[in-house]
Amino acid sequence: MGKISLTIDGRRVEVDEGRTVLEAATEAGITIPTICDHKDLSPFGACRMCIVEIDGVRGFPTSCTTPAAPGMVVRTQSEELRTLRNRTLELMLSGHPNGCLVCVHREACEKYRPRPTKAGRTTRCGFCSNRDECNIRTLAFAAKPQELAIPTLYSSYNLERGDPFMDRDYNLCILCGRCWRICEKIHGVPAISIINRGKWARIGTAFDKSHVESGCTFCGACIDICPTGTLADRYARWYGRPTAETPSTCTLCPEGCSVLALTEGQKLIANRMIAFSSQTSLCALGRFAYPQVVNAPERLTRPLAREGGELIPVDWESALHAAAEGLQGSAGSVAVVASESTTREDRHLYAKLAGALGARLGTVPSVSGPEALEPEELKADLHSGKIEAVIVNGDLLDESTLGQLKYIVAIDCLPSNVSEAAQVVLPAAVLSESQGTYRNAAGEVKPVAAVSASPGEARTEWRIVRDLAQAMGLSGFEYAAASEITPEITSDAAPGRLSANPRFSVNNLPGRFRGHYLADTVRSLEAFELPASPHKLLEQAAADGFALLEKREVVPNMHLLKIKAPQVAPYAKPGQFVILMAKETSERAPFTLVDWDAEQGSITVIIEEVGRSSRELVSLRPGARIAHVSGPLGVPFPIEKKGTVVLGGGCYGIGAIYPIARALKEAGNEVICAIEACGDYLLYMESEMRSVCDDLLVATKDGSRGVHGGVQEIFKGLVEAGRRVDFFVAIGCTFMMRMASEATQPFGIPTYVALNPIMVDGTGMCGACRVSVDGKTKFACADGPIFDGHSVDWDELFFRRSAYAREEIEALPQMAEITASGWQQAESRGSDGCSLRQE
Amino acid sequence: MGEQPVEKGSAPAAVQPKPRKARVPRQPMPERDPRRRRTNFEEVPKGYSEETAIVEASRCIKCKKPFCILGCPVNIDIPKFVDLIAQGQFMEAFLKLKEQNSLPAVCGRVCPQETQCEAQCVMGKKYEPVAIGRLERFAADYAQVHGGVPDPERAPSTGKRVAVIGAGPAGITVAGDLAQWGHEVVIFEALHLPGGVLMYGIPQFRLPKEIVQYEINNLRKLGVRIITDHVIGKTETVDQLLKEGFDAVFIGTGAGLPMFLGIPGENAIGVYSANEFLTRVNLMRAYDFPRYATAPIRPRHAITVGGGNVAMDSARTALRLGAQSTIVYRRSRVEMPARAEEVHHGEEEGVVFHLLTNPTRILSDATNRVTGMECLKMELGEPDASGRRRPVPIKGSEFVIPADTVIVSIGNMPNPLVPQTSPDLGITRHGTIVANPETMATSKPGVFAGGDIVSGAATVISAMGQAKIAARSIHKFMMDGAEPPGQPPTLPQTPAR
Numbered sequence A: 001m002g003k004i005s006l007t008i009d010g011r012r013v014e015v016d017e018g019r020t021v022l023e024a025a026t027e028a029g030i031t032i033p034t035i036c037d038h039k040d041l042s043p044f045g046a047c048r049m050c051i052v053e054i055d056g057v058r059g060f061p062t063s064c065t066t067p068a069a070p071g072m073v074v075r076t077q078s079e080e081l082r083t084l085r086n087r088t089l090e091l092m093l094s095g096h097p098n099g100c101l102v103c104v105h106r107e108a109c110e111k112y113r114p115r116p117t118k119a120g121r122t123t124r125c126g127f128c129s130n131r132d133e134c135n136i137r138t139l140a141f142a143a144k145p146q147e148l149a150i151p152t153l154y155s156s157y158n159l160e161r162g163d164p165f166m167d168r169d170y171n172l173c174i175l176c177g178r179c180w181r182i183c184e185k186i187h188g189v190p191a192i193s194i195i196n197r198g199k200w201a202r203i204g205t206a207f208d209k210s211h212v213e214s215g216c217t218f219c220g221a222c223i224d225i226c227p228t229g230t231l232a233d234r235y236a237r238w239y240g241r242p243t244a245e246t247p248s249t250c251t252l253c254p255e256g257c258s259v260l261a262l263t264e265g266q267k268l269i270a271n272r273m274i275a276f277s278s279q280t281s282l283c284a285l286g287r288f289a290y291p292q293v294v295n296a297p298e299r300l301t302r303p304l305a306r307e308g309g310e311l312i313p314v315d316w317e318s319a320l321h322a323a324a325e326g327l328q329g330s331a332g333s334v335a336v337v338a339s340e341s342t343t344r345e346d347r348h349l350y351a352k353l354a355g356a357l358g359a360r361l362g363t364v365p366s367v368s369g370p371e372a373l374e375p376e377e378l379k380a381d382l383h384s385g386k387i388e389a390v391i392v393n394g395d396l397l398d399e400s401t402l403g404q405l406k407y408i409v410a411i412d413c414l415p416s417n418v419s420e421a422a423q424v425v426l427p428a429a430v431l432s433e434s435q436g437t438y439r440n441a442a443g444e445v446k447p448v449a450a451v452s453a454s455p456g457e458a459r460t461e462w463r464i465v466r467d468l469a470q471a472m473g474l475s476g477f478e479y480a481a482a483s484e485i486t487p488e489i490t491s492d493a494a495p496g497r498l499s500a501n502p503r504f505s506v507n508n509l510p511g512r513f514r515g516h517y518l519a520d521t522v523r524s525l526e527a528f529e530l531p532a533s534p535h536k537l538l539e540q541a542a543a544d545g546f547a548l549l550e551k552r553e554v555v556p557n558m559h560l561l562k563i564k565a566p567q568v569a570p571y572a573k574p575g576q577f578v579i580l581m582a583k584e585t586s587e588r589a590p591f592t593l594v595d596w597d598a599e600q601g602s603i604t605v606i607i608e609e610v611g612r613s614s615r616e617l618v619s620l621r622p623g624a625r626i627a628h629v630s631g632p633l634g635v636p637f638p639i640e641k642k643g644t645v646v647l648g649g650g651c652y653g654i655g656a657i658y659p660i661a662r663a664l665k666e667a668g669n670e671v672i673c674a675i676e677a678c679g680d681y682l683l684y685m686e687s688e689m690r691s692v693c694d695d696l697l698v699a700t701k702d703g704s705r706g707v708h709g710g711v712q713e714i715f716k717g718l719v720e721a722g723r724r725v726d727f728f729v730a731i732g733c734t735f736m737m738r739m740a741s742e743a744t745q746p747f748g749i750p751t752y753v754a755l756n757p758i759m760v761d762g763t764g765m766c767g768a769c770r771v772s773v774d775g776k777t778k779f780a781c782a783d784g785p786i787f788d789g790h791s792v793d794w795d796e797l798f799f800r801r802s803a804y805a806r807e808e809i810e811a812l813p814q815m816a817e818i819t820a821s822g823w824q825q826a827e828s829r830g831s832d833g834c835s836l837r838q839e
Numbered sequence B: 001m002g003e004q005p006v007e008k009g010s011a012p013a014a015v016q017p018k019p020r021k022a023r024v025p026r027q028p029m030p031e032r033d034p035r036r037r038r039t040n041f042e043e044v045p046k047g048y049s050e051e052t053a054i055v056e057a058s059r060c061i062k063c064k065k066p067f068c069i070l071g072c073p074v075n076i077d078i079p080k081f082v083d084l085i086a087q088g089q090f091m092e093a094f095l096k097l098k099e100q101n102s103l104p105a106v107c108g109r110v111c112p113q114e115t116q117c118e119a120q121c122v123m124g125k126k127y128e129p130v131a132i133g134r135l136e137r138f139a140a141d142y143a144q145v146h147g148g149v150p151d152p153e154r155a156p157s158t159g160k161r162v163a164v165i166g167a168g169p170a171g172i173t174v175a176g177d178l179a180q181w182g183h184e185v186v187i188f189e190a191l192h193l194p195g196g197v198l199m200y201g202i203p204q205f206r207l208p209k210e211i212v213q214y215e216i217n218n219l220r221k222l223g224v225r226i227i228t229d230h231v232i233g234k235t236e237t238v239d240q241l242l243k244e245g246f247d248a249v250f251i252g253t254g255a256g257l258p259m260f261l262g263i264p265g266e267n268a269i270g271v272y273s274a275n276e277f278l279t280r281v282n283l284m285r286a287y288d289f290p291r292y293a294t295a296p297i298r299p300r301h302a303i304t305v306g307g308g309n310v311a312m313d314s315a316r317t318a319l320r321l322g323a324q325s326t327i328v329y330r331r332s333r334v335e336m337p338a339r340a341e342e343v344h345h346g347e348e349e350g351v352v353f354h355l356l357t358n359p360t361r362i363l364s365d366a367t368n369r370v371t372g373m374e375c376l377k378m379e380l381g382e383p384d385a386s387g388r389r390r391p392v393p394i395k396g397s398e399f400v401i402p403a404d405t406v407i408v409s410i411g412n413m414p415n416p417l418v419p420q421t422s423p424d425l426g427i428t429r430h431g432t433i434v435a436n437p438e439t440m441a442t443s444k445p446g447v448f449a450g451g452d453i454v455s456g457a458a459t460v461i462s463a464m465g466q467a468k469i470a471a472r473s474i475h476k477f478m479m480d481g482a483e484p485p486g487q488p489p490t491l492p493q494t495p496a497r
């Protein structure tokens, strides 16, 4: 192919013929901003960010669609281009929650909260799982967001969380079209496309079906290519940017697809296709189920040996020794039964072990169970009791065989009837935990990379087999690494093909891996009607519980719950909180009382969805029962006549200051309420607030209404205006309360804050809620929650609040999968209770 | 619970030709292998088989003046129930136990028998005492497994109402007795599940929670109403309860206020009170995370500070969560208040003991997570007020034990909430409620108290003993002095030996 040369920004650039101007610039190291463009997509020219000026060409052509021509003179930067690109950005971002981009506190806030909050609805970057990898943000910052006019027009679409594996929040969608274009490119007929027209145009499936019913193959390409947080991998999303991406091979089925393994430290969080093309796409198992199998909490982690009828955890040496001895006791009637799912090295060693032992070798296709054991004679001999002892690496023996066998050595990653019946259980590394090569059904030999740490004491299978062989005194097994085995493999047959390729349809997904039902480990696979063992129900619903009288999402992500709690309502006082548990399995989570009605016996709380507990609660529907409501707890706010009081509220704190304002007003104070939100569409309870205060002041982080900033800016404004402030109350997120306290400190204005450390019981019996105030340790639930904001050790509080950050990330998808696996019963897709549209 | 608590058919070691009674050794109770139990929450001792129970029961020589009864805070007719077991009349033995003890399955497991009934057993003088606790447990488990326990009879309704605050062993006992005598009983419990320490404190491997819930259900069958999620003092006060038509109030709110060391670094992430640590695991079932939502503690190296039973429970729980588990105690082994059996179990499972060691500082990293604990070596000096030799620090003996988890288990104070909100309730300077030991009446008419809130952190059975006394006085108080049915309990005696 010939080369052509052109000039870009005054530089001579040489590229292959047929390249676009954008490609030419990129090759030359010149950056042109783009959004809808992607290297794996054909040029689309939709977002118009990549416009350039070309001598002799009228207007501003999009560089992604303009072929580079010899002698062309291109400019990528000019004042006019900048203005035009800013208009484009403004248009795109006006429909996108963008408060954080223009917030004056962003840097401090992001330093203080290094991880985005696990919110239900993303109403700002701080609540967005895409934050660490977002191109929109990069573009916006490059364009100086303060100069952009970008009001947020929140679309109020329902969250789509009823499908397995993926969360969709179309309120973030900028209509770049990458998702449906990649879907079309990979699958021919896309499962998603632009639906509706004009203002309500958005991405969706035909007739708004669930993805399970839409023909979607769950390859995950749309998620991985979406530049925004609209489409997210439920399991991986809150881990943030992966720390490594390693090419490897999925060995869940004989297709043996290439994958890019995404890890965070030693943990595998997702697999992605190596390139967005129909040849390299993945199925739902390889893309989504794989990390859940690897990280399954039920993984086998310790070697076990049966002594006196019980499986006893022992060290590796004793386990191997016991296994060797047990097998030697049945010498001559031993069989090795191995799944084809492992690496070639592992399979080779199993075969070699069988040879060295003079044992029979049986194999089972990686997606099958005991019924598919080959050869047939071996199956018969197992049934007849001719074989006494078996080395087996999966759930590959049926009940009647298990009953016949005298000795079983199970080498496996997951528990099963086989490991439960075994005399010795050796925990094995699996999938992304072991290195080697894999021959797929097409006959290709592909590399398998070890990218994640195996749990507990689990070891790679080749090593287990090597050590077992050595424990039995066999020679020829002296390998130091899997790679030393590879050259020995001379002829290994390719595994049989699946009758239908799982990558083409969720109906083709295999249900088993090493004999285990995948849906037992990955519950949401039941949505595809994959088989599972009957599982016990988690916990019955509480017999009585507390009725949810009313439940509304008042503004995005902020839910009002009115609960029948006659034991709380008559005793509630301003500043107190309740502990709620949505279910018997829930955490005890504290929420500030916003209102109560002693006569009706009801209480009202405002719950912001920021994690598992709040999600469980806000997902309940009116009429449902909350398992436990305990309260009122905490020391009430001291209501006295003090003069002029400023009450600052943010997030759930807007609701929380309401009863305090009311009481202070009744006590004869001049009450000024200062409320803040990221944007004006997130402000709530304004009219209620107005009725209990003399003055309601508003601040927004995006400047869409009132003061541009937060309550601290409102406070500064008051001081500057010469208003007298006798004391200040701030309730909201820790960051806001700290900022407010810091703002009032120089003026010596007494400032109260309602602290929100992690709690367990909330009654003063555990000390989980310890905070340091004025150098002394206090229990926030019993001594607080209201403390002097100037004496609080904020750094300590911040650290203590983040104590379980990792566990919280793990807990969320687990709960979400459980909810989503009931997707078939869901009446509509907004059915988890997160609906802003009034029905 | 994993396995049936009562094992059948396993031949006991010593049923050879009927030996003379006194010669038969005390029967050991089979236990789960320590290597297995340190990895899970299965109950450690497996209980007697029927045969072993009969052999052990036959060791009792049926003293004319049974001292063992005096050693029991609830005066169980020990020789009688033991004899019934020896006769193979297991259900009858259980019913005998039930006359005096509402929670035999619990007490058989957690009572410190070695300082109570068994300490008084005459057999113990020359040989080993009869294994009263194990037999109690056997009979209770037998009844639960075989069912058919007749529902206890309730006296006709008296029309009197009693409010019981706290559903721990004290509250459960008072409620059971009073309900049986025909009174209407309502228990108010602050937490979401009744049981008190039995639910949130004592771990599953020592007291399966299913047993506690079984007992609670029995209580419900008696017509006792248990209102959970109800914090007295934050909702009604004691005065309000009395005004709202309760004829009497019993306070059994326990000693749930954890103490901390007061050393630098104690608020680092990874420092827990034993209460928090055990509550997360037991009550909130964090070991079953993420099915249960409460965040688990995943210790790699846990240090438990303290030498009592609670410390043993914490250290052994830490072990089961996968940690290397160390106990740091400032006195020596003999001063350890923990039961010898528990220390032994801990050792068997691999808990490491740093005795005569006192923590001075908790070290943490830049994100305030625990990295270790600095300790000082101690030596024993002169005896102190408690008669135990006082530990004194050895100068310059500081050393650091690396750890990511520190569990502070140095005791609990009485729950202050009810005393705080009942101004005319007499309390001691330790925060316990003053109650007449013979009636358990407080300084407030119609208000009685018992359990840890009166005695400070003590034992299940002493809480129950006080509750038994309180129940009788409450009955008398409401019924114009009339004695309730059954024998009045004798006050527990301090063991002679």
Ligand SMILES: Cc1cc2nc3c(=O)[nH]c(=O)nc-3n(C[C@H](O)[C@H](O)[C@H](O)COP(=O)(O)OP(=O)(O)OC[C@H]3O[C@@H](n4cnc5c(N)ncnc54)[C@H](O)[C@@H]3O)c2cc1C
Binding pocket: B109, B110, B111, B112, B165, B166, B167, B168, B169, B170, B171, B188, B189, B190, B191, B194, B195, B196, B197, B198, B201, B202, B203, B230, B231, B232, B233, B234, B252, B253, B254, B255, B256, B278, B309, B310, B313, B415, B417, B418, B450, B451, B452, B453, B457, B458, B459, B460, B461, B462, B463
């Ligand atoms: C970890 C641990 C291990 C132990 N091991 C043993 C052992 O092996 N053997 C033994 O004999 N003893 C043991 N003990 C001690 C024993 O558990 C206690 O002595 C006993 O439980 C005291 O019973 P109680 O009913 O007085 O109080 P608790 O069991 O503490 O019950 C009090 C109840 O009252 C509730 N409550 C408190 N305040 C209020 C309120 N304001 N309103 C409503 N409800 C309220 C609490 O939530 C709690 O449920 C142990 C203690 C712990 C912590």
Ligand code: SF4
Binding pocket: A096, A097, A098, A100, A122, A123, A124, A125, A126, A128, A129, A130, A131, A132, A134, A135, A136, A137, A172, A227, A228, A229, A230
């Ligand atoms: S996608 Fe997320 S991180 Fe990016 S601009 Fe939108 S809200 Fe912010």
Ligand code: SF4
Binding pocket: A172, A173, A174, A175, A176, A177, A178, A179, A180, A203, A222, A225, A226, A227, A228, A230, A231
């Ligand atoms: S969902 Fe994502 S990829 Fe699809 S159009 Fe919207 S922003 Fe673009």
Ligand code: SF4
Binding pocket: A250, A251, A252, A253, A254, A255, A256, A257, A281, A282, A283, A284, A285, A286, A287, A501, A502, A503
């Ligand atoms: S088809 Fe799916 S399960 Fe099979 S190898 Fe490919 S990604 Fe893995």
Ligand code: FES
Binding pocket: A758, A759, A760, A761, A762, A763, A764, A765, A766, A767, A768, A769, A770, A779, A780, A781, A782
């Ligand atoms: S939450 Fe347990 S003491 Fe505050």
